[in-house]
Amino acid sequence: MAEKIKKMKKKKGVEQLKSRYGRLFVLPWEIGLVLFFIVPLVTSIIYSFSNVILGNGGVTTEWVGLRWYDFIINSDPKYLDQVKDAVANFLVQLPIIVALSLILAIILNQKFAGRMMARAIFFLPVIIATGVILELLTSEYIDVSLVTSSAESSGAGNYGSSMIDFDAILGNLGLPEDITKIIGDYIGSIFNLLWNCGIQIVLFIAGLQTIPDQLYEVSKVEGASKWEEFWYITIPMLGNSILLVMVYTMIDIFTQKTGVMKSAFELMDEKLVYDRSSAMLWFYFIIVAAIMSLVLAIYHRFCLKKWN
């Protein structure tokens, strides 16, 4: 009995020691989190409930309650439409980006001649699309043939659809106009969304590499088809990678410089209005957070749990 208690005590001591080490590892980040994230974040929430006046001596705030929220919802003609557009955009883009980058990652992960070349090319969007360069390329001063008129629909390059005229091809099929338009939008957006796939492809390739070859060998012996291999080995084993890619993609889509984000930043950067723009961003982010947690909860409940 006494021995048992001693053992338990010892175990508890080890666990305490372990948790202490864990806190030690996390400590620098905790300090930074408070200093450079939580404090500024709370300040920005306060801004959204106040009048912000920029003076020489710094920033002064004056509490006005929900006035700015009331203003953007009831008086701003564009705001709610922009939020709706962002949500609709998200529902279209998320599945396309995840599926497209998964397919491309699987292809690029196979062994074939010239795969190094192909991988190098597919990484280009990461270098170009994250910088000013894409902004310069798609700016109105540079060659117009690079950009089509639908420049509003996506943050990234839009020139893809100008190279091949899909609308004309679809128009000749004689389908109802609504359907043609939806299909056309999807195809057009695939071209644009290729630009947002670079990082996801790399993440998926890294994930694919961690699947042990033995699993595929066993399934081959068992006589599984490639299709079954894909659904019963590749996808479940990629569970965590898909989660990572989904989180990254959702954030990427919601923080694209279009719609709400664009108008809020214009208010901040050009007119130095911080109170109303803070309210705009906060309302938007509450909605975004709700949608994201819903998607992640569904994924967790119906996919991850089933696969484990």
Add this chain to the structure above:
Amino acid sequence: MKITKNKLTSRAAKEAAFKFVTGIIRWAFLLSISYILLYPMIYMISSAFRDAQDFVDPTVVWVPKNFSVNNFVIAFKALDYLKTFWNTFRMEIISAFIEIVMCSITAYGLARFDFKEKKLLMGMLIVTILVPTQMIMLPLMVNMHYLDIFGILGFIGEKIGTELRPNLLNTAWAFYVPSIFAVGLKAGLFTYMYVQFFKGLPKELEEAASIDGAGPVKTFLTIVVPSSGTIFLTVTIFSIIWHWNDVYLSGLFLSRDYPLSVQLSRIFTILNSGIDGVKYGSYSRSTVGIVMAACLLVILPMLIMYCILQKQFIKSIDRVGIVG
């Protein structure tokens, strides 16, 4: 006997045909996508090497008639390349490396140890990824101007009558300090990537090390880091590229000594105000060539880095066998 042999050869032929067809489909698919992805690159190269008169010549489509490197010479001067390159290295690349190290340490703490507030911290990590820097821009700038730890320095400074809070704006420390605390540019995402990877590592190795008497720090350095080559390389590439391309934070914290990306975003202004007494006009056709040459000059180091690391990258990915 004869029948089975026939069957076998026909199956082999079927398989070969299948391989051939999928090979062709794959190539067609990849080629068409490569074209889309390479288009802006080709466009940039094509216009950067053009002479001014080639831009008004309708017969010039891709290959310039009057090949010239003049655009690069002007772009080099407009970017003040050597100086801005050094600025980028001094501020962005060093803080990228600090971030790579600090994020991995944080992530190991979150992935392998259990303590009460861990769930809350993981939630906060997701929030840091989600919130774009722009949302906390103004408070962050004030923070950088009067850096303080929970008001202590300000309090003491007020008592003795001097300003103790350092102003980090316009110094490289505005980039180093957040990186040291693992909250720099995209740090949340890097930490999250590390956490996911560390969780996938087999625990047995670390347990064996701890039975042999190695402490957590030693285990981390001698067991975890050497077997995490893939994720370190992935994060390194991303971190360097994002820091290199960052316009927003460096535009916010600096009002002089810009890094390359910010200088590139000001290129129209610079060309319009003139170099060596010549104004290039902001929107004329021939300035496109100069701007494209400037773009190429800015991404060139990244392309070179990627070409070097790419081989390492694939090799290290292929070598990781223990994960899973």
